Amino acid sequence: MGKPAAEAQTAQKSASNQPKTARGEATRKAILTAAERVIGEKGYNDASIGHITSEAGVAQGTFYIYFTTKEQVFSELVLEMGRLVRHTIAEATQDIDNRLEAEEAGLRAFLEFVQAHPDLYRIVQEALFVDPAAYEEYYRTFAEGYRSGLVAAEAAGQISKGDTETRAWALMGIARALGEQLVVFKSEKPIADLVASAYDLIANGIKP
Amino acid sequence: MGKPAAEAQTAQKSASNQPKTARGEATRKAILTAAERVIGEKGYNDASIGHITSEAGVAQGTFYIYFTTKEQVFSELVLEMGRLVRHTIAEATQDIDNRLEAEEAGLRAFLEFVQAHPDLYRIVQEALFVDPAAYEEYYRTFAEGYRSGLVAAEAAGQISKGDTETRAWALMGIARALGEQLVVFKSEKPIADLVASAYDLIANGIKP
DNA sequence: CTGAAACATGAATCAGTATTCATGTTTGAC
DNA sequence: GTCAAACATGAATACTGATTCATGTTTCAG
Numbered sequence: 001m002g003k004p005a006a007e008a009q010t011a012q013k014s015a016s017n018q019p020k021t022a023r024g025e026a027t028r029k030a031i032l033t034a035a036e037r038v039i040g041e042k043g044y045n046d047a048s049i050g051h052i053t054s055e056a057g058v059a060q061g062t063f064y065i066y067f068t069t070k071e072q073v074f075s076e077l078v079l080e081m082g083r084l085v086r087h088t089i090a091e092a093t094q095d096i097d098n099r100l101e102a103e104e105a106g107l108r109a110f111l112e113f114v115q116a117h118p119d120l121y122r123i124v125q126e127a128l129f130v131d132p133a134a135y136e137e138y139y140r141t142f143a144e145g146y147r148s149g150l151v152a153a154e155a156a157g158q159i160s161k162g163d164t165e166t167r168a169w170a171l172m173g174i175a176r177a178l179g180e181q182l183v184v185f186k187s188e189k190p191i192a193d194l195v196a197s198a199y200d201l202i203a204n205g206i207k208p
Numbered sequence: 209m210g211k212p213a214a215e216a217q218t219a220q221k222s223a224s225n226q227p228k229t230a231r232g233e234a235t236r237k238a239i240l241t242a243a244e245r246v247i248g249e250k251g252y253n254d255a256s257i258g259h260i261t262s263e264a265g266v267a268q269g270t271f272y273i274y275f276t277t278k279e280q281v282f283s284e285l286v287l288e289m290g291r292l293v294r295h296t297i298a299e300a301t302q303d304i305d306n307r308l309e310a311e312e313a314g315l316r317a318f319l320e321f322v323q324a325h326p327d328l329y330r331i332v333q334e335a336l337f338v339d340p341a342a343y344e345e346y347y348r349t350f351a352e353g354y355r356s357g358l359v360a361a362e363a364a365g366q367i368s369k370g371d372t373e374t375r376a377w378a379l380m381g382i383a384r385a386l387g388e389q390l391v392v393f394k395s396e397k398p399i400a401d402l403v404a405s406a407y408d409l410i411a412n413g414i415k416p
Numbered sequence: 417c418t419g420a421a422a423c424a425t426g427a428a429t430c431a432g433t434a435t436t437c438a439t440g441t442t443t444g445a446c
Numbered sequence: 447g448t449c450a451a452a453c454a455t456g457a458a459t460a461c462t463g464a465t466t467c468a469t470g471t472t473t474c475a476g
Binding site: 021022023048049050060061063064069070 | 447462464465466467472473474
Binding site: 043044045100114118122125126128129135136139140157158159160162163164165167169172173174175176177178180181184185187193194197200201202203204205206207208 | 233251252254264277289304308333334335336343344347348365366367368370371373374375377378380381382384385388389392393395401402403406408409410412413414416
């Protein structure tokens with residue numbers, strides 16, 4: 001994982017649903033947090049508004065004060081995941097000049113993040129079916145930042161020459177597969193070991 | 209992608225729904241094919257039984273002669289994808305003794321398969337949410353075959369030593385990411401180019 | 417203090433759709 | 447040819463769950 005572009009606090013959500021008082025703010029966040037947990041655990045379709053609001057400790061109708069639709073809360077979670085992940089990786093790699101080292105640190109940060117937020121991870125995966133546009137945006141944004149990092153590293157002679165676009169996708173694929181090991185397959189292997197093996201593969205390949 | 213274990217034509221489906229005549233056989237297959245297309249396109253939840261049966265050209269009730277549940281037809285599609293993909297790769301790599309070459313040929317075969325069956329590809333992804341057991345089975349089976357291939361190659365000195373389990377997951381992750389490029393992101397890049405870049409990464413890594 | 421805007425409630429609405437079933441039609445073994 | 451088993455039909459059932467709404471309650475600017 002590399003150094004994706006940092007990012008501003010991003011746009012205001014769509015419609016007329018932003019809270020105007022501290023109480024509203026708190027309620028909205030409670031619903032969002034509950035949605036993350038419930039949707040992450042049960043999946044989009046089995047997570048009913050009732051489940052979400054009861055987990056949040058509010059009445060069902062309250063949901064529609066802050067969100068116009070079940071899909072909207074989902075999309076917002078996908079966006080949040082994107083922001084958080086990019087921020088996490090950017091922070092973990094900001095002081096590292098060498099690309100290969102940055103790759104290693106970024107991968108570690110990503111896996112730690114995923115382990116800490118398993119629900120968000122699953123939500124992004126499900127976005128392919130629930131909100132394809134958000135899914136594409138998530139990966140495209142990520143890939144672009146990644147790719148430009150590789151281009152710079154290539155120019156600086158820190159990595160060999162190659163097709164940076166395909167490399168970016170492949171490296172993201174590795175990160176994703178290892179994240180899935182942790183979250184979906186509940187692997188017990190320590191993150192440090194995963195990172196070490198993946199790093200060796202990324203740096204040296206597997207030829208004898 | 210490597211040489212997964214081959215496989216027998218696999219078990220009889222669960223309950224009492226196997227056709228007993230040629231007509232029944234044909235109808236069942238028509239429904240299965242329609243389900244593949246419709247579910248692949250609309251996703252599990254938006255694909256109603258009505259959509260599927262009308263695409264298949266049969267009445268709604270006919271569905272329940274051959275499948276006990278909407279989920280069952282989905283699971284069957286996931287299993288089918290597993291069989292097909294393993295078979296395809298096994299065939300593409302059976303005459304190749306060198307592991308790195310097998311890796312290349314297997315990846316190419318996988319990508320060609322995925323491009324030819326985009327619906328099946330999406331169905332497997334959605335299985336994580338619709339039928340997690342089938343999803344796990346799909347990837348576990350695949351990973352085991354993959355890993356044992358790597359172990360053999362390592363023993364034969366065809367690849368460097370390393371953590372074969374993590375390597376297997378990482379390599380599968382690369383294949384998956386590139387497949388997604390084709391199916392989800394509609395990349396125009398020729399498969400040959402994707403394979404060449406990925407092969408270079410897998411064999412040599414990216415260090416300068 | 418006060419009243420209008422914000423916020424909260426939860427029961428009712430309303431639509432979609434998986435599954436069942438009573439009723440035909442077709443097939444193939446004998 | 448015949449008839450029981452297979453197969454097919456599509457309307458009816460049954461249930462789930464997103465969204466709305468009429469009715470309170472709380473907040474806070476002035």
